[in-house]
Structures are given as structure tokens and as C-alpha cells.
Amino acid sequence: MKKEDLPQxxxxxxxxxxxxxxxxNDDGKxxxxxxxxxxxxxxxxxxxxxxxxxxxxxARKAVANGEKSPVYYFMELRLMDLSVLAGYTGFFPFxxxxxxxxxxxxxxSERKLEKYARAFDITVSELxxxxx
Amino acid sequence: xxxxxxxxxFRHVQTAHCENGVTTALLRYHGLDFMTxxxxxxxxSGLFYIQIPFLxxxxxxxxxxxxxxxAIFKRTCKSLGVEVTRKKxxxxxxxxxxxxxxxxxGAPVGCQVGVFHLTxxxxxxxxxxxxxxxxxxxxxxGRYLISDPVMEDVTSLSxxxxxxxxxxxxxxxPKGHIYFPEKIKPITDDMIRKGVxxxxxxxxxxxxxxxxxxxxVNGIRHTSNHVRKWRDKLGLRKASLYLGQIVRMQEExxxxxxxxxxxxxxxxxEAAAYLQDDRVANISEDFTKAGDMWRASAIxxxxxxxxxxxEQKDFEEIADMMLDIRLVEKxxxxxxxxxxxxx
Numbered sequence: 001m002k003k004e005d006l007p008q009x010x011x012x013x014x015x016x017x018x019x020x021x022x023x024x025n026d027d028g029k030x031x032x033x034x035x036x037x038x039x040x041x042x043x044x045x046x047x048x049x050x051x052x053x054x055x056x057x058x059a060r061k062a063v064a065n066g067e068k069s070p071v072y073y074f075m076e077l078r079l080m081d082l083s084v085l086a087g088y089t090g091f092f093p094f095x096x097x098x099x100x101x102x103x104x105x106x107x108x109s110e111r112k113l114e115k116y117a118r119a120f121d122i123t124v125s126e127l128x129x130x131x132x
Numbered sequence: 133x134x135x136x137x138x139x140x141x142f143r144h145v146q147t148a149h150c151e152n153g154v155t156t157a158l159l160r161y162h163g164l165d166f167m168t169x170x171x172x173x174x175x176x177s178g179l180f181y182i183q184i185p186f187l188x189x190x191x192x193x194x195x196x197x198x199x200x201x202x203a204i205f206k207r208t209c210k211s212l213g214v215e216v217t218r219k220k221x222x223x224x225x226x227x228x229x230x231x232x233x234x235x236x237x238g239a240p241v242g243c244q245v246g247v248f249h250l251t252x253x254x255x256x257x258x259x260x261x262x263x264x265x266x267x268x269x270x271x272x273x274g275r276y277l278i279s280d281p282v283m284e285d286v287t288s289l290s291x292x293x294x295x296x297x298x299x300x301x302x303x304x305x306p307k308g309h310i311y312f313p314e315k316i317k318p319i320t321d322d323m324i325r326k327g328v329x330x331x332x333x334x335x336x337x338x339x340x341x342x343x344x345x346x347x348x349v350n351g352i353r354h355t356s357n358h359v360r361k362w363r364d365k366l367g368l369r370k371a372s373l374y375l376g377q378i379v380r381m382q383e384e385x386x387x388x389x390x391x392x393x394x395x396x397x398x399x400x401x402e403a404a405a406y407l408q409d410d411r412v413a414n415i416s417e418d419f420t421k422a423g424d425m426w427r428a429s430a431i432x433x434x435x436x437x438x439x440x441x442x443e444q445k446d447f448e449e450i451a452d453m454m455l456d457i458r459l460v461e462k463x464x465x466x467x468x469x470x471x472x473x474x475x
Contacts, residue, residue, distance in 0.1 A: 001389055001424060012256035017283045019385045020148040022170070022394035024420065030170070030398035032148075034284075040434045041383040044376040045256060047437045048190065051373055079190070079248070080302075084260050087301025 003033055011037030012045060052079060064132025069105030071096070073130060074120040088119035142240045142269040144279045144286045145169075148388030148395060149198070150265040152178070153281020154242040155205045157267055159214070161240055162316045166324065169388075174399030175211050175331040176204030179392055180338055181461075182347040183355045189303075190259055192377030195355065197391035199338070201263035201304060205242065205311065207334070211327035212319055218311035224295050227308030231268060231294075234312070235276070240269035244309035246300020252280075252287050257385070262304040268294070282385055321406070328403045329474035332412075336469045339461065349462040356454035363447045371447070375433040383430055390423025393461075397423065411471055418464035422457055429453040 003023040013019060018034035025031050059076040062068040075085050082093040089096070091112075098104050099112075110124070117124045142161050147153030147169040155172040173179075180199040187194040198204075209216045221227035234241050246262040247253055270277040275288040289297075298308045342348040355378070362371035381391075388395040397419035404413035432450050435441035 001394060001420075001427065006389075012254050013385060016252075016254045017285075019282065020146055020169075021389040022148065022398045023389075030394070030401050030416075032169075035389075038383060040430050041379055043434055043438055044379040045384075047373060047376045048380065049256065051191070079259055081191075081260075084302035087305055 006033050006035050007038040008036045009039040011042035013037055060132050066102055068100050069102045070127050070130035071116055072100045078120055089115045146284055147281045149386045150281050151204045154265045154267055155208050158313055162313050170395055170399035170402050172208050173395050175327045176208040177331050177335040178204045179335055179396045181351045183351055185346055192374050195378055195381045197382055211330055213317055214313045215315040217314045221308035224299050228295055235271050240267050241310050241312040242267055244306035245297035249296045251293050260302050262300050262306055325406050328406050332468055336465050339465045349458050352454050352458040356451040359447055359451040363444055372437040376437040379430045379433050382426055390426045393419050393423030415464055415467050422460045425457045
């Protein structure tokens with residue numbers, strides 16, 4: 001990539017930092033240059049977030065319809081999957097899957113709810129009272 | 133040279149990739165002023181390609197354009213005879229106490245962190261990715277001074293904030309991982325040359341001769357074969373998300389552009405100067421070409437996830453582009469192999 005071809009399309013990084021890229025200067029030698037971003041990858045990031053938002057919305061509906069427990073919703077909201085949530089709570093994925101069931105969730109002990117709440121950065125009552 | 137005798141202030145270095153940056157900045161702090169990001173990357177045999185089987189990341193394929201986390205620091209230090217200390221902890225309090233001790237000694241240290249809770253990162257970038265690296269180089273008003281190599285400037289984190297990211301959970305959980313050079317002997321040009329040569333040879337081996345079909349240059353063919361099937365197998369929507377994931381792994385902050393290929397080209401340019409060997413500089417051009425081709429393929433993939441390209445033939449074209457890239461990289465590494473450097 002030549003230095004003059006380095007894209008400068010402001011993206012999500014614009015307010016944070018510019019990034020170092022390796023480009024060819026006029027003498028055909030490598031040097032570093034700072035880029036504000038590139039539309040191609042901005043769109044890749046945007047489409048990843050569209051997908052995330054859709055998953056969160058689906059999860060919200062599932063809770064509202066009584067198909068899933070709030071644990072499932074907050075897992076999606078925090079971009080987690082089973083293995084990440086297992087890491088933060090210390091529960092095995094097998095049990096977490098069970099806790100996705102509203103019938104199992106309503107009987108969870110305060111201690112377990114506490115662990116989930118901490119993993120999701122919310123209070124226990126927010127977790128318990130989430131209705132979708 | 134012993135690090136206890138070091139007093140000069142730590143200097144922040146901005147780099148494309150976090151681990152290269154930490155390696156470069158820490159080694160420069162310890163008096164290795166010749167260290168640059170491309171050199172650290174090349175000596176650590178950083179260039180790679182792998183599509184990890186059966187694993188998905190953020191609900192997409194797990195593809196990496198560089199070697200495994202931690203390897204660059206480890207190999208670069210080792211090839212220069214630099215002794216390193218690395219520690220992991222099960223207890224956050226112990227991890228913090230150890231860090232505070234190092235800060236009190238005035239020694240900058242590298243820390244592995246997760247980015248999800250990293251407060252100074254923009255929200256859009258905060259996924260559960262646990263192999264980010266930064267340097268803690270001091271403390272002021274109860275906050276750690278942080279040099280994050282991907283940022284233009286230094287920043288700071290509170291004790292709670294740093295502890296949280298050092299104990300992020302999930303795949304590649306950092307477990308408070310902390311590392312720093314311990315003892316540094318005087319380094320001669322000959323040692324640098326040897327490090328460069330062994331870095332290149334190890335990279336040739338990794339890319340050309342690694343067993344299995346999902347890593348090295350053959351890994352590119354592996355992904356290419358998958359791309360052909362994604363549209364039928366997963367549906368257009370999911371297939372386009374998968375392509376978006378490839379582009380993010382390849383072009384996002386930390387790669388230097390073109391999936392690290394430009395960075396490797398820059399390394400070979402520096403290597404040619406150290407080795408006084410123009411043949412190496414010529415091969416640098418091949419990696420520039422590969423990087424440009426990766427970027428061209430990203431533009432094509434963007435057409436799919438933007439919804440402009442929807443046909444199977446578009447997926448076929450992308451797959452063919454990847455096969456072409458494979459050939460260019462294979463040829464380049466074979467040329468490097470044929471130089472028989474260091475024999």
C-alpha cells in the first residue's frame with residue numbers, strides 16, 4: 001500500500017486514537033503512517049454490531065414471551081457466550097443452560113443470582129425483575 | 133546490564149500491534165534502542181495464518197493472521213538472550229501486590245488484559261477479546277499509568293479497573309499475566325543478525341511445513357474452500373457476517389494493514405539492511421503484494437456484507453482471490469527458504 005492510498009475514513013476509533021499502518025513512501029521504502037480508519041472495516045464492525053443488536057432483541061422477546069430467563073438476555077446484552085459466562089460466574093455451561101429456563105431461574109438461590117448479577121454488572125433486583 | 137541500574141524515564145511507543153509494541157517499548161527501555169516494531173515482529177516470527185477448527189469467536193470463524201499471543205515477546209527476547217519473568221495468578225489481590233511491588237521498583241511491566249471492560253476503549257471495540265497487551269509504567273494519585281501501544285498517547289486506569297481487565301474471563305483468560313525482561317546482556321550486531329535469521333527460518337517453517345491443512349499457507353486454502361460453501365450452508369446473511377469477521381481480523385486496529393503482511397514486508401526491509409543482503413529486500417516486495425491482495429479481497433468481501441453482492445459467483449470470486457494470495461505467500465516463503473540463510 002502506498003502512503004497516498006492510506007484511507008482516512010473516520011470511524012469508531014476517530015474519537016479515541018488514530019492507528020499505525022505500514023505504508024510505502026515515494027522511495028519505495030516502508031514507513032509508518034497514521035490512519036483515521038477505513039470504510040471497509042467500519043462496515044464490517046457495523047454489521048457485527050447489527051448482528052449483536054438483533055440477538056439482544058431476540059433474547060428480549062424470548063424473555064417477554066416466557067421462553068427464556070433474564071440470564072439469557074443479559075448474557076446476550078453483554079456479548080457473552082456460554083464459555084465467557086462460565087468463566088465469570090464459575091458455573092459449568094451445563095448448569096447455565098438450565099438457568100436459561102424460566103422455571104429453573106425462579107428458584108435460583110440468592111447466592112447464585114448474586115454471581116450472575118456481578119458478571120453482568122447489574123443488581124440482583126434488576127436481574128430478577130427483568131421482564132423483557 | 134542489570135535493570136536495577138536503569139533510571140531513564142519510560143517512553144511510550146505507538147505501534148500497529150499491541151504485543152509488538154509492548155516488546156519494543158520494554159526492550160527500548162532496557163537500552164535496546166535499535167528495537168523497532170517490524171524487527172520485534174519478525175524476530176518473533178509473528179506472521180501466520182490459521183483457521184482454528186471447531187472454534188467460533190463472536191459467533192464467527194476463528195481466524196488469525198498472526199502467531200499465538202505471547203509468542204512474539206517470548207521468541208524475540210529469547211533470540212536476543214534476554215531473560216524474562218512471566219507470572220500468572222489465581223488471586224487478584226496477589227496479582228495486584230506483585231504489580232505494586234514492580235511499580236515501586238520503577239520497572240515498567242507488560243500485562244495481558246481483556247478489552248471488554250477496558251474503560252478507555254471505545255464501546256464499539258469492546259468485545260470479549262482477552263489477548264490485548266499494555267504496559268504499566270508508574271502510579272500517580274492512586275491510578276496506574278498505562279502505555280497502550282495502539283494509542284497515540286498514554287492513559288491511566290484505577291486499581292479496580294486494571295484488576296478487572298487483568299482478570300477478564302473466557303477463552304485466553306489472562307489470569308493476571310504479567311511479564312517483563314529481567315536481565316539483559318550487551319547485544320552485538322551479530323546477535324541481532326542471528327535473531328533475524330532464526331526468526332525468518334522459524335516463520336518459513338510455520339507457514340510452509342506446519343502439519344495439517346488449516347494453518348500456514350494451506351490454511352488460506354482451507355478457508356477458501358469454506359467460503360465457497362458458506363452461502364449454501366449458512367444462508368446469505370450468516371455467510372456475509374462470517375466474511376465481515378475475516379475482514380475485522382485482517383484489517384482492524386493492530387494489524388498494520390493487510391493482515392500483518394505489510395508489517396512483515398517492513399521487517400524484511402530492515403532485515404536486508406542487517407544482513408547486507410538485497411535478495412531479502414526483494415522478497416519484501418512479495419509481502420507488499422500479498423498485503424495489497426488481502427486488502428483487495430476485503431473490498432470484495434465488503435460488497436457482500438453491505439448487501440451489494442449476493443450471488444454464489446461472488447463467493448467463488450472471493451475464494452479464488454484467497455487461492456491467489458496463498459500462491460503469492462507460498463512462493464515468497466519458498467524464496468526465503470531457498471536463500472538458506474545462516475547456513
